[in-house]
Amino acid sequence: MRHHEYVRYDGIGLRDLIASGEVSAAEVAxxxxxxxxxxxxxxxxxxxxxxxPLGSAPDGPLAxxxxxxxxFGPVADGVEFSIGxxxxxxxxxxxxxxxxxxFRAAGLAAFGVTTVPExxxxxATESVRYGITRNPWDLSRGVGGSSGGAAAMVAAGAVPIAHGSDxxxxxxxxxxCCGLVGVKPSRGRVTGAPGSGDPGFGMTGEFAVTRTVRDAALLLDLVHGPGVGDKYTAPPPARPYLQELGASPKALRVGLSTTAWSGVAVDPEVAAETVRVAKVLSELGLQVEHASPEVSWADAFLGLKGQLAAVAEPWLTSPRPPQPDKLEAVSRAVLAWVRDLKVTDLLACLAAQHRVSRTVGAFFTDYDILVTPTLGQLPAPHGTFTYDNPSHTVDSWLTSIFDHGPFALVFNVTGHPAISLPLGQSxxxxxxxxxxxxPYGREDLLFRVAAQLEDALPWRDRTPPFSG
Known part of the structure; x- marks a missing residue:
């Protein structure tokens, strides 16, 4: 199988080629x-x-x-996870x-491990250990984080699907940043078993980046569902997510917002592309109007700090504590900040998460879909999010990150499902x-609308200059 042929296919396309006998699994590998x-x-x-590649089921749906x-881990038996x-x-x-x-039962063949920020x-996926991960659309730009290596490799034509977390x-x-489909499932949709029952106090979930909506839908069909003893369990779907592709979403009520809850300015190109997508949804028969949940950004930001405590805990309680000189400056600062947290501080973080969840939940009693930009800005140049500025505190550094991407965090706090689609270009x-x-538990609606947009505003033939 020639390289230029391989990069044309998504996961289902490669699966079908193998199943038909047109190419062998060995040729694809x-x-x-x-x-x-x-x-x-x-x-x-x-x-x-x-x-x-790590062994997988030869008769799996994505064999x-x-x-x-x-x-990020631990994930696969015997495989190093350094978290950058x-x-x-x-x-x-x-x-x-x-x-x-x-993943193994699905038939996926894992060929390696992708980069993350420490x-x-x-x-920014720019660790001291592994260096800068570059964007195949513009090598001077970043790929986002933390699943930056996964997105860069999929966009660059390496694989059609890559694991990540959100x-x-x-x-x-x-x-x-990389022109892909990225899905954050509902809280509890994808298990963290056996290592975690409440990842990031419910804010973190694992899934994947893909090139097509259908790959994301099939993969979620194959991996969703609780593990033994999970604290959170999302309601099961009424039918396979793959069957939502092609279903009519016309009766849905859609809210559109290009205003960041933090009040930070949004790049005009980003806002304009989001409005253009909303106009297409209206043309497809959905009821679209300007509307947004009235989120307290202070509460969302405070809720994030509870997650940081959960992220830091294994590093602080490990029998092999990290040596400070082997940590980056921002990691040392975050660990020091978490070490000084009081129980009452953490409880305040969790209470803030609940307040945001109630507000956003109330919004979705009136609306079926919310449309926003994914990022507030275009992909950032390398070095934008360093902690080198001596005046930086943990708060000021986090603020610099969320000034760039103010639309994603809220839905980790609330647990609502969200998808980023590569619908625009600068x-x-x-x-x-x-x-x-x-709404919580309604990935079916996301896939239904996403598939309509993929048909109306196709991105399949858009490829980065540094790929293929």
């Missing part, structure tokens, strides 16, 4: 290995490339489809996560993602 090496040379999106794992840090070099997962078990706490936009924002050809959000 060889093409994938070459594509991964070539893409990594361009964008630096890998922490490791496996000599042999033989190439796939990548995120350096020199401090965790050599630490390996003691077992497969339940999600990894489902501790997965930045919108704690404050970490799937949707890289998808927006005058310079950079991707602009548009975010759709649905």
């Amino acid at each position: 060889a093409a994938a290995k070459d594509a991964i090496v070539a893409a990594n040379d361009r964008v630096n999106g890998m922490t490791q490339i496996f000599d042999t 033989g489809v190439p796939f990548l794992l995120k350096d 840090s020199r401090a965790l070099q050599g630490v390996k997962s003691p077992q497969d996560s339940e999600l990894m078990t489902r 501790m997965c706490i930045s919108y 704690g404050a936009g970490s799937l949707r924002i890289p998808a927006s 005058a310079d050809g950079l991707p602009i993602g548009v975010q759709l959000v649905a």
